[in-house]
Amino acid sequence: MASPDPRQTRSDDTETTRILDRGRKAYARRAWADAHGYFRHAVEHAPLDAEDLERLAASAYLIGRDDEYLGALNRAHKAHAEAGDAARAIRCAFWLGLELAFRGEMGPAGGWFGRAQRLLKHQKSACVEEGYLLLPLVEQHLHAGDAEKALATAAHAVEIGERFGDADLGACARHLQGKALIRQQRIEEGLALLDEAMAAVTTGELSPIMTGLVYCSVIEACRQVYALDRAGAWTSALTSWCAEQPQLVAFTRACLVHRAQIMRHGGAWDDAIAETGRVCMTICEGTELQPPGEAFYERAEIHRLRGEFPAAEEDYREANRHGFEPQPGLSLLRLVQGRTADAVAAMRRVLDAVGEPLRRSRLLPAWVEIALEAGEMAEAHRAADELQEFANTIDAPVLKAIAAQAGAAVALADGDARSALGFARRALAVWLQVEEPYEAARARVLMGLACRSLDDNDGAFMELDTACSTFHRLGAAPDLARVEALLSKPAKAPAHGLSPRELQVVRLVAEGKTNKAIAEELRVSVRTVDRHLENVFTKLDLPSRAAATAYAYRHNLM
Incomplete structure (x- = not known):
């Protein structure tokens, strides 16, 4: 050789x-x-x-x-x-x-x-x-x-x-x-x-x-x-760091997801869809990287808010396939699809498995919304109270706004329009400060409904009209349809003028229950029941519980 x-x-x-x-x-x-x-x-x-x-x-x-x-x-x-x-x-x-x-x-x-x-x-x-x-x-x-x-x-x-x-x-x-x-x-x-x-x-x-x-x-x-x-x-x-390294792949996916999140919060939904789209497809031939589940979840959220439900459904499923929990977004999708029971079941399952306060704080706002739609007032109260208690422990204005918005929704369902208006105003101030247009519009809807309950029709119109313009600009089709319906068909109060919560209290009084028993059933304080009952007496011009009972039976409120 x-x-x-x-x-x-x-x-x-x-x-x-x-x-x-x-x-x-x-x-x-x-x-x-x-x-x-x-x-x-x-x-x-x-x-x-x-x-x-x-x-x-x-x-x-x-x-x-x-x-x-x-x-x-x-x-x-x-x-x-x-x-x-x-x-x-x-x-x-x-x-x-x-x-x-x-x-x-x-x-x-x-x-x-x-x-x-x-x-x-x-x-x-x-x-x-x-x-x-x-x-x-x-x-x-x-x-x-x-x-x-x-x-x-x-x-x-x-x-x-x-x-x-x-x-x-x-x-x-x-x-x-x-x-x-x-x-x-x-x-x-x-x-x-x-x-x-x-x-x-x-x-x-x-x-x-x-x-x-x-x-x-x-x-x-x-x-x-x-x-x-x-x-x-x-x-x-x-x-900027990624842009300085044109050949970098490893962290560009995470950067795009973070950018998409910022864009979604800022109302640049088209840009956010484009960024998540870049992540959800193959980034670079020959790489071994798989798209992160969070990218699919982010894109699903925007599809849901736009009313693009089939696309949202598919992206939530892809998020789950890639190991990312698709809640609470998927439950909110179920809610707007009219599948309230499915939304309730899924949220109960997720919340039962989560004990850490920070993680729960991301689930509770959706749970308040779902519980209210399902008529689970006690659950909605508990969730809103938990959010508020946690928000009080840390100095995070955005969390305080989230808690205030949940409180506004619950107060409105209770018929306490004045409290609802105060909560919603506090939330709106933060959303405007951090430039979060979608949440600001949602706060305005609550303010508009509260104004309407207080017979302030001009205030109601201005808030709802502003919200309508924001939803139109963002392309938030489901929210836009709802507000347009509110603007075109103002809700007429029933003849008795009672809020849903006041009507509930009257019915329980007519059943012979004490204020303490009513408070326990509705999971509210006795003072709250007293206030509702005072409102009932004033609105119906009634002198006593017995008169309220007679009124309920006479006007078929039972």
Whole structure:
């Protein structure tokens, strides 16, 4: 057999060196697809060292090739271990475990975290990787609802990050501290730590993958506590960061979903549909990424609000197929389709499974609306009260507006138009401030109905007409049809002039029930029953309960 030509070997080595140099330069300028191509080409000619394997892994991740990311990172881990660099091997094992955990493969993820812990035990001196391995524990504590342990563990990780001057660890651990504080309903403290973490993100101090992860986690945390101004600001920053890297794929999907959410809240529904559409289709040929369920849910919400019910139905189902809970949107769709019993059953099921206040606060407004339509007044009262109690515990104006709007709907159903008007006005002030046109229009509808109940026909017309214009501009067909019907056919009060709740009280009085018994049945206070009964006496010009009973039977109110 002929011996290899040394000149050819040297030529091959030189070419490989050139390719690797181009790959490293492409990586440095964040041209991830180019870097990935160069490293892939180089590895076909010669084994890569551990650092270049890490670059190959990161560039694969950033262009959406998750399986390649895991494979290259696995090889980098082995290369570091064989070279005796246990710390770098631990770091690779951490990232492998984290990615597998994100994919829901908890067994393999635990295996890599366990391997990293075993390697850590053999370290003779302290290393920053100890802090990285605390991060999965923080997430476990948060998932288990133990915010106290999560906070303490995250604080320990922050201390390690600061001691070793590791920006990635410091920012990630600090933002997890913020999330733990939010779970304890220490909202302002938590948001302050999220802001501090984002200072490192927006000034380019973090690695690309950690940058994207912290961006997405912080935006979601802000949305959970209704800090929509922060969520909007960080979404804009994420958009700019993605735009600076035209070859980036990994975080562009999340960016588009966040942008769509901001657009929906701001009333730019056509733009939001376009953004979610880009996510719900294949983003880039050859990537291994699947569309996130949240994108389908966002698109379904806009279809529902527009009255495009078949399209909404399909997107809610797709959201569910991709692992995203389609409630409360699907139940609200059922409600407008006239399938109230289905909406009630689904919402009861979801609420029974959710105990965490922040998560319940996203379900309760829909439950108030559904319960009122179903005639479940006691349930509507309980849900509105729970919302209000939670809104009182945190400084979140948007949540307070949501609670006030629910309170307005319940008060209106109770026949308490003055209270309803006050609640709706408080909600409207916030919606106008945060520029949320759809919710502002819904608040105006409640105000219009309250004005009508108070015989303020001019006030009722102005509020309903303004709401009508907003719904028309947004393309909110179901809401528009309802308000147009209200404007064209003003509701005529029945001859007796009683509200639905007052009529209910009269019927129960006629059945011989005491005010206390009525309060227990309607799940309201005795004082509320007293007030309703006083209104009944005034409206019907009756002197007593006996007279009210006689009136009820004489006018067939039973």
